[in-house]
Amino acid sequence: MEASILSIVMPCLNGMPHIRDAIESVTSAIPAGNVELIVADGGSTDGTLEFLRNAPVTLIEGPDRSLYEGLNKAIASARGEYLVWLNSDDLLIAGMAELWRKTQESRADIGTGEAEIAVDGKPNWKSDHHAREMSIASLLFAVPTVNSRIIRTGLLREAGPFRCDIGLGADRDMMLKLFRLSRKRIFLNSDVYRYNSHSGSRTMGATWKSYQDVHDANLQMVRVLRGEMTGNGDRELIDAFELVSTIARARAEFFNGAPMASLGGVLKAFRDHPSPRTWSRGKSLYLDNRGHGSGW
Structure with a gap:
């Protein structure tokens, strides 16, 4: 693993049209960073694969059984000392570059920033991670926003792969493991990630x-x-x-x-x-x- 690289991993299946903006958000949020973007496509049929083959990404082609199998493939290929998970329909935003710098300088296991949820491009919720200390109870009952965190790649691999047999519960399961293993965590009071709520989203569909x-x-x-x-x-x-x-x-x-x-x-x-x-x-x-x- 290379300390100067930030690995951004993205599982994807039929990501059009959102994936274009997701990829562009990486260079917008971290314009001067040494970043690798690894996309694991599970067998898209909507033009996503053709787009990705000509995009500035490292492409892993499926098939896979779930987004978590694709995510695990991308993590296994990551070269960076730190890692961020970007959904193919979401955006990194400007604070992510400063969070990466601060996390590297402090040698933290996990760096956390704030996240927002946007509906039709307009934010309607913002996290308040700054107001509380992470705990088992908070990870179970509050909103975990795993994507607004920079995680040391070695810690993530120590925690083991994301489970592929419990659906979307794999997010909380992994955060609980990381919480128990992490020794140092830092926080940046800036927005670093935007979840986009839309009808096709599995987690942000608002139905x-x-x-x-x-x-x-x-x-x-x-x-x-x-x-x-x-x-x-x-x-x-x-x-x-x-x-x-x-x-x-x-x-x-x-x-x-x-x-x-x-x-x-x-x-x-x-x-x-x-x-x-x-x-x-x-x-x-x-x-x-x-x-x-x-x-x-």
């Missing part, structure tokens, strides 16, 4: 179906965490998170036109977690973290 998918992934992640986190305090957190995710999934099902399935989800929550203590803690953690960044 009840996309919300249901996210909570499905959270519940898949819970099953994994029960084997990875064994302390009593960890188990209590996981129970509270599972309860909140089950209720949130049921709510999404209701508004997605499946009221009976939604009722079944609520009954399952009562059956699996009858303790008032779990409900009280789940409600408290949900209210404390809802809409907030997970910290640094």
Whole structure:
């Protein structure tokens, strides 16, 4: 790995038309940096592959089973000491260059900046990582924004590959591993990343179906965490998170036109977690973290 290189990894499948802006945002945000952009394409059929073959990127062609398999391929090819994950429909923004400089100078394991979510090009949410210290609870209940972080490549490889069997829950699962392994973390109070909400996004689609998918992934992640986190305090957190995710999934099902399935989800929550203590803690953690960044 080379200390002077920042590796930017991008899993991609049918990324048009957003991928053009995503790639251009790299040179706009880090105009003077020694940057490599590695794109793992899983078998695009919308013209993305033809575009990428002539773009200033290192291209890894699929097929792969999921975006996380593509992400793992890109990470395995990274040459830089530090790494950033850029979605093919999002943007790096100006603060990323300063975050990279600060992270290198401090020899930190993780450097965190602020992220924003934009709808139709207009920001409507901004993280507040500066306001809290990262913890297991914050990574579970708040918004993790893994993309607004520069991560030491060696630490990421030590944590192991992103899981490919728990859907979108792989983001939180990896952040929990990195949190436990990291020794030094730094923060820059600048915007470094923009998530774009649009109808085709799996995580930022702003539909009840996309919300249901996210909570499905959270519940898949819970099953994994029960084997990875064994302390009593960890188990209590996981129970509270599972309860909140089950209720949130049921709510999404209701508004997605499946009221009976939604009722079944609520009954399952009562059956699996009858303790008032779990409900009280789940409600408290949900209210404390809802809409907030997970910290640094």
